[in-house]
Amino acid sequence: MNELIKKAVALLESDSVQVIIGYAEGTGTRTRAIFITRTADCENLIFDSRCVQNLAVYLTKSEIKKLGKPAIVAPIPVLRSILQLAVENQITENDLVVLGITPQSELVDFESFAAIEAFLSTHQIVIEEKYQETIREIKAMPVTERFAYWVKELEPCFKCYACRAACPLCYCTRCTVDNNQPQWISVASHPLGNLEWHIMRAMHLAGRCTDCEACYNACPMSIPIHLLTKNMLQDVTENFGTYGPSLDKLNTLSSFKPDDKESFIR
């Protein structure tokens, strides 16, 4: 990744950006996010198949924003999140440099969010067959069995909210679950509280989630919560057409059209 390092050095030297958000070696075989403000540290930048954390999550964190204008190392999942954040007016083109990385590990420059969208149109979200099969199996269960399945799967959840914290699209400074006047969602992680939280999380991401799996990767208990968002993604695709962030389109489930085909909404 010499090219990436060279580019990062050039961006910092020219003061085009003040911080590079990228990947570095972590503990053991892990990698971790790195926030580089000095050219001498750019040599720590790496990119390989272990770099799966979605760095787009840091673009909206106040601690990182304070460091100045960022350049961000962005493989496909990060690019998708950047585009969705742009759709939701959370980031602007002028405040960010995107160091795109293709599936072949080549560095690619993006002049605009539109260019990211054009690039992503050739890299559509695909739900892997193994997940499609699991989702089919769960959907085929009778209601009581399906309910029992989720109660059991969600049982280890202790509400550390790592799923929320790792998700680039969970950027609210105050989440509904943190409100206590009134309290909408139970704070307790008993079976009902866990169901409420995970259903709410999945529904809030329906039509927005870009299937990066950051939530699942962050879960310390390995709960398959990504099955919920993958299912929502499939449902949205089936009911509303092509899926994926797009600058010209509004979010599927949070937009209103006077000529909606459903009569209840009019």
Add this chain to the structure above:
Amino acid sequence: MQTENYLIRKPSLEKLFNNLIGSGKTIFAPKAKGKLALFDNVKAYGEITEDYIVTANSAKSVVFPRTEKLFSYHKSKEKTEITDAANSSFPEVILWGTRPCDAAAFIPLTDTFNGDYKDIIFNSRREKVLLLSFSCNKSDDYCFCTSVNSGPGNTSGSDVLFTKLPGGDYLAEVMTPKGQLLVRESIDLFEPKPEEDKDRNLAVVANRFNQKEIQAKLQNLFENPVWDDKSRACLGCGSCAYVCPVCSCFDIQDEAHGNKGTHLRCWDSCGFGLFTLHTSGHNPRETQSARWRQRILHKFLYIPNKSKIAGCVGCGRCSRSCPADINILETLTSL
């Protein structure tokens, strides 16, 4: 009491488990889940995994459940009836397969719930727990028990500590009257103690820092760039606190349904911004670095100042589970 040592052969260990299950005991033990091992309720010996360094979750929930009902109430026109959970009877629980660090964690955890206020519910649960620990014969780079006065064969907190010997039999060190009682009930399974040296069968965990030195340094480190440096990638979740066997912060919640309701104690974490947010909107710990500093200071300065022992047992769970690879050992060794 004087420690009693025995040999227990591999097949006898399974029989011991079956005796306990047969007598109606609730057993929590490590169960495999994908790449993880989790403490979970087990009914059969075959469900237990031996392939783990430590479980991903800690064992603290048997004495400090993530959601604990403190009392419930029922209002009617005439009166309000309150049912205090402290009066309930708590189940006898056997923890099978705790590591020495897990067992050691019960000491600071018990201290916390026995300060100015003696927590009846916690203590009632604690009395009913039997800790059957297993020494570590492997470790990883996240382990640092030896730096916090523990070790891979440490007996503190355990009722019985089993150490696997070459050939698959176990040394059983019986540490407490509760452990003695267990042995007496299945005495035919225990044989005279083996000649084999215990220490040769333990994992090697290198000493990484001096706890007293860390404590002394932390006295004057409240304002220091290290907190920012080491926590910059922090996502602000509560994973580190929730997998920690010593962390004991909680939040009180009321769940009301018409005339009925419950008063609950739920886990909380200093990693959350909401943890210190005032009603005025002011937050004395405004950034993740201030929250990370609090976590370190609490464990390595405040708790040791108060009760002489660290609020950390070096299990490494927080570092292993951190989605941003923030490593507690790395912070401590760079102070």
